[in-house]
Amino acid sequence: MTFAPIIPWPLLVLAIVAVLALTVLAFTPWGRVRRGRSQPQRSMRPAAFRCAAVVLLLLAAMRPGWAGGQAQTAASDMDVFFVVDTSTSMAAEDYNGTQTRLAGATQDVMAIAKELAGAKFALITFDNKANLRMPLTRDATALQTAMTTLQPQNARYATGSSVTGASQLLKEKLATATEQHPGRPALVFYAGDGENTSAERPSAMDAANVAGGAVLGYGTIQGGRMKETSDTDAGYLKDRSSDSARDAVSRIDEGQLRTIADQLHVPYTLRNGTGATSDMLGKAQPGALTITDGDTPGRIELYWLLAMVAFLLALHEPLRHLAALINLRTPARKEPSP
Structure with missing residues (x-):
């Protein structure tokens, strides 16, 4: 005994x-x-x-x-920060067919949380501004609730968003977590489409206190149309840059996403709905994160x-x-x- x-x-x-x-x-x-x-x-x-x-x-x-x-293997001794783009372009319907990009990000966030059961999770979103939607907690149910209630920003209130709009808030939260729990690794999973609509040049992401993670890209080169609201019967956004009444199309910018991945010192992976969860986690944290498919003695x-x-x-x-x-x-x- x-x-x-x-x-x-x-x-x-x-x-x-x-x-x-x-x-x-x-x-x-x-x-x-x-x-x-x-x-x-x-x-x-x-x-x-x-x-x-x-x-x-x-x-x-x-x-x-x-x-x-x-007993199922769990990675409990770590903090996981999810940084999710909620700008209007995340409503584009080019994920795994006709799903929105934000729907794909939600699926991937919950899949990661399941694999890292027992860890602490925090959720940061950004569009015109960054918001801490959920502070660090082990309550995966709270994370699921927060993710399923997320909606892309209404185009009426969109004034341009930076792909690194959450940089400063993320830096502050990482520093606080490191100060409270020295030596505890922090993973960052950035989920977005890389489309920068801000007039200002994106600021660099700070890799300090980031032990690993991944940048997850959503969207296609062909692009996808975006509905004006989350209502199923809502119309599609129109392209106002010309006199024609054609639908607006958003396209992924993998160059921006790879740059963010380089700045955070984490790998980049394109998410199109066909890859397994292991694709996101396989290189998320070399040397400090071990994900196993089997069980351990209980x-x-x-x-x-x-x-x-x-x-x-x-x-x-x-x-x-x-x-x-x-x-x-x-x-x-x-x-x-x-």
């Missing part, structure tokens, strides 16, 4: 010794004197149950168990048995008070007069 305590051993031992000492004291003559000589002896049973429940909970905190079973946990017994013992207390309350409310029977 092995133990994996959730708190340091010295604190656990100290707590157990304290509880046992108080339990012994409760049953000594001196303890009975402190409670009062007139107190019935049966009042000792609730105290015994309470002490036993506490001891069992402390034993459960030691997490006893033995080797057995299989551990059979026994703490839940101790916790369950402690819960059953603790039930004695509320049931005892409930019985006493019922007895108080039940009127005493009157003896029939002779």
Whole structure:
């Protein structure tokens, strides 16, 4: 049998010794004197149950168990930052047929989160400005909710976006994470189409505190049309650069994406809906990130048995008070007069 305590051993031992000492004291003559000589002896049973429940909970905190079973490999000791482009061009319908680019990015983000189960995830989006949509958390459900509710920016409010619009915000969040957890690697997965519509030249991405990751590209050279809104019956954006009423088309700029990948010192991969998740992760972090398809030897946990017994013992207390309350409310029977 092995133990994996959730708190340091010295604190656990100290707590157990304290509880046992108080339990012994409760049953000594001196303890009975402190409670009062007139107190019935049966009042000792609730105290015994309470002490036993506490001891069992402390034993459960030691997490006893033995080797057995299989456990899925998880990469938990890392921070993963997703930087997702939400500009209007991400509504282009040229991902895996007619899906939007943002839909493809959502699928890939959740696939990466599944492979890196146990890691902390953060979500940063950018269009006209950068936003921290979700701070670092291990809650993959929160990440899924945040991603599925993302929508490309409405063209009415688009004033031009930079492909590196999230550079400064990402730099700040990486620095904060490194300061709080020195030595903990941080991966960055940038998802976008590389289309720069800002009048200013894109600023360089800062590779400081970036341990690995990848730049994920979405779109095609032929390009795709974009709907004005996320409504299924919405019309397509029109090209205002000419007098013709043709639909606007957005095309991927892989040159920009490769430049960002070089700046972050991570690989670039084109995502078109046909590649496996391993394509994104295969070179994401050489030397520090290991992704395996198989399972590793697991551990059979026994703490839940101790916790369950402690819960059953603790039930004695509320049931005892409930019985006493019922007895108080039940009127005493009157003896029939002779």
